[in-house]
Amino acid sequence: MGLVRRAAPAKLNLYLHVLGRRADGYHLLDSLVAFADIADVVTAQPAPALSLEITGPFAGALQDELSENLVWRAATALARRAGIEPKAALALEKNLPVTSGIGGGSSDAAAALKALGELWRLDLGERPFQGLGASLGADVPVCLFGQPAWIGGIGEAVAPAPALPPCSVVLANPGVSLATPAVFKARIGGFSESARFDAAPADAAALARLLETRRNDLTAPALALAPGISQVLRALEAEPGALIARMSGSGATCFALFADESAAQAAVQRLSAAHPGWWVAAGKLL
Secondary structure, eight states: OOOOEEEEEEEEEEEEEEEEOTSSSSSSEEEEEEEEEEEEEEEEEOOSSSEEEEESSGGGGGOGGGSSHHHHHHHHHHHHTSOOOOOHHHHHHSOOOSSSOOOOOHHHHHHHHHHHHHHHOOOOOOOHHHHHHHHHHHHHHHHHHOOEEEETTTTTEEEEOOOOOEEEEEEOOOOOOOHHHHHHHHHOOOOOOOOOOSSOOOOHHHHHHHHHHHHHOOOOOOOOOOOOOHHHHEEEETTTTTEEHHHHHHHHEEEESSSSSHHHHHHHHHHHHHTSSSEEEEEOOO
16 A cells, blocks of 8 residues: 555634543543644555654644654554554644644544554454544544544543534634643643533534634633733734634634635735734635
């Protein structure tokens, strides 16, 4: 088999409620996750040994200690589970900012597992594959699922969500990296309730109305650590055609939903011109 290519799309927490905290310190979550067609790319091809090349605009942040990269760890874990030698030339095109709340590393790991599963002609079954993903990180199972989903537990409990309507999305990051454990540690106050819904939203505006009654409980602690996120949220909210703006995950990347693709593209042009230090990108929900 020749080269296998898999996209690693940005993961968006359309809302994220913190329901409680386990005795071991991990927090219990309820979140609606969707994916955008703004993505890293993982490729795998036959080789006599395992190697990993990282390119792309955010490659520099990942060049040290390649063996700790989630793509490398996914490859070695999958080979170990299958009882084979990890032989493949892997390449990661890193287009998404690192530690930015959009699941870049987890999505990369999921893409690597899928690419190598095909390259090595493995059939591990759904449960072992998901279990392997969970061992790599709490977000990897939902990234393996790759469709709109509810996540529960500490992120490992994944269930299909109602179909989401066509939406354009603009992502913006102020050039800030936030470590997820630090954001959870900074969180204070009580806990939220689960806020899942049954019916599929009819259109982008209906989805935005549903999200308005929900929130991201990690926004306040993220703002305490990185106040510049508030400027990103205000800028997105002010864009013509923006239906709702919100931070994703533990930040610092924020997103805005649009019903109109041209409005989203125009927003990227304006935001990029006004804030040249930001990473800004437009796409569609998958």
